[in-house]
Amino acid sequence: MEEMKRVFNKLDKNGDGMICRDELKLALSTLDSESSSDEIDKIMMEMDKDGNGYIDLDEFIAFDGIAGDENQMSSKELKDAFNLYDLDKNGLISASELHAVLKKLGEQFSLSHCQRMISKFDENGDGNVDFQEFKKMMMTNA
Structure with missing residues (x-):
């Protein structure tokens, strides 16, 4: 819960206790997500x-x-979320990619912490999280 509050407060740039459309758009662009205006509107509505x-x-x-x-989170939404972290687009999320994205979001996790996060869901032991592992990770609310 504290983690959710911290993320929320980072997205709430003006500190008014609410995330407006522009703050959401800024957060997505910070992640290098090229979300269309319609996609941003859809996220806001949801x-x-x-x-x-x-x-x-x-x-x-x-x-x-x-x-x-x-059932509520579509395959496209999962794939879009995965793609935000898969910076080199090789179909895998490495600890360094996770670290880079979290750093862009203003999170202060060390690379070793990101490696532990990855290893928690790395079922095949390759040091990365593939889409299937990511999907399981998202379904566990870890």
């Missing part, structure tokens, strides 16, 4: 349950919960 045009902390936390239900 997350903004009360329809006020903003994502509050409760909506943000509730949205994260969909990662635990494979």
Whole structure:
């Protein structure tokens, strides 16, 4: 829960307790995600349950919960999330890629911490997380 609050606060650039469309767009562009205006609108609609045009902390936390239900998180959404971390587009997420993305988000995890995170879900022992391993990781809400 504290981790979710910390991520939310990083996305809430103006500190008003809500994430607006522009803050969401900025967060996605920070991750080098080339989301279209329609995609950003769709994400906002999915997350903004009360329809006020903003994502509050409760909506943000509730949205994260969909990662635990494979039926609610589409294959495309999972693949898009995977692709954000697969910086070299080789179909694998390495500890250094995870570290680089988290650093872009302002997180202060060490490379060794990222290696431990990867190893937790690295079922085949290759030191990376492939899409199937990533999918299982997202389904466990780890």
